[in-house]
Amino acid sequence: MNHGKKPLIEAVLAWRNVWKNKRRTVLTLLTIMVGSAMVILFMSLQEGAYDVIIENAVSANSGHIQIHEKGFWEFRSIDYALIPDKRVINALKADPSIAGYTERVHAAGLVANEEASEIVFIQGVDPEMEKRVSSLHKAIRKGGRFLKPGDATQIVIGQTLAENLGVKVGDTLSIISQGFDGSIAGLRDLSIVGIFKCGNPEYDRYLILMPLGRAVETFAMGKYITSIAVRIHEGSLMPEVRERLKNAIHDDRLEIMGWDDLMPEIMQYVVFDRASAYIFYFVLYITVAFGVLNTIQMSVFERTREFGIMLAIGTRPGRILSMVVIESLFICIIGIILGALAGSALSYYFIVSPIDYTEYQKELEVWGFITLTKVPAKLAFSYIIETSLVVFITSMLFTIIPARRAARLKPVEAIRKL
């Protein structure tokens, strides 16, 4: 006789059994739904926050990409310098993803007035080009201003530095450093025109901005500068743009670095935070899978005699196994769809109305986060897919246990159970 597979009956039986105990099924669906929705929501919030953190860090000073001579970033020394030649500038101007770039001269030095002296990072910048890359000009405190074209002996300094030196807008400072040629570079009577507070403790504590022309002259750079900072319209495109620039500039002496290498501590924070979140997700996934396991186990246990009879009258064990697996499949798929919808809806809510961290600004600064205010969530299709897949796979793996138990029942023993 024909024993052709008729999978439909398993599906029909499974579907009806799913709804036989509605309360239990609804509770299981809720478990799956809440579990996956929570993972999706937390992922969105988290990734949204990372974007803001990275964007803030990038726009504070470094830019998404920096071009400098090999060795500069390691030693931060003025000895490593480059000439911004046509090839470099043309590559930057030609790339449509680039929002702006700015040439800089960096040097370490000592700043002093009558009362105190501090180690500082001096950064020579072109005021107009700088505004297209960094946001320091937006962080100038009341009563001061950013550098502007035509400035020569004017400087802008960080708020902490100003406090440490006991200076305010209008005061003057002197700087001592070493020039490109090895000479001692000294500058006197630099007048403070602005004090910034960007929230990044490093910058607030050590950074001094001065006009680029003046810096080149002071440090005897000639045609040289130390770096070019680049800002991209769409931050996530950084790796592509970096690749394009590498190919276009193609100069072994130069290094084209992304923000992830410029500020490895930020990348580390993101990686670490993501990893700790995954521990939390793992717990959620396991909770969901146990919920499914429990339901299927109960459902199998209650039907011991039923399975015994089915086996006795000639149902092959494989069919029993598929029936239980399909039952779990129905529950998981419905739960996952509900979870994806709920998770997306919740995430969407936090995209539209971002979480406002303004109140926690003080605490966040301690951690080195600069001006986190409104942090919108960020929802990617991949979060939904990833979450759904993991929930699906773990739950189905857990289902195998009761499904196999059902298929391996001995009809004689199973039937004896009333």
Place this chain on the structure above:
Amino acid sequence: MAIINIQDLVKDYDTNGIAVRALRNVVLTVEKGEFTAIAGPSGSGKTTLLNIIGGLDSPTSGTVHVVGKDLAVLSPKGLSDMRLEKIGFIFQAYNLIPVLTALENVEYILLLQGTGKEERRGRAMRILEEVGLGKEINRRPKELSGGQQQRVAVARAIVSEPELVLADEPTANLDQKTGAGLLDLMHELNHRKNITFIFSTHDRMVMDYAERLISLTDGIIVSDEKKKSRREGAVITKPKKMKSKR
């Protein structure tokens, strides 16, 4: 050829190291078309014997041939398929798949056998009508009385016209009258379709229906007699007459 041939069947159960001999040197042949009762007190081995005949349990020693096949050489799959094709089962109670209707429960066997949809439905409906449940075909088991449920079980057991129907105390959960009705039905089907029935019981009334009565005590066949069924001639011929009138 005998439909069942059992030689020197012994079945021991091991409960916590203590061996319980449920069947002792059982020798038994059953011919096609018999309507046989296995009687005996509780614990005498009725269920054990039926389970071994049905390939649900295996002997400790001895040989069992059912419909010409030595059960010892069949694989689990082979046994499963033999049960599906050749044997109908009726248990004491809760025989049916709860989420399926009466009709679907009967169809289930045919579906496993790979019968096409139209034929399946037609045969299942006809059998349910024969067992007197033509109006209840779309009810689920819990919407049927105990007697009706057992009738559906009978319908399911015979729908594929098996060689043999094994029924372990099919009337034990039914009242006297309903039980008698079920036995009438089984007996009638036995005659009309020449299906061999073996059922177990410890109920006098049920034994009276049998045409052959095998008595078990402590796993030993203590008597085996051919006899007249109490209802022979009365109920069985009735449907036949009605049919011929039409």
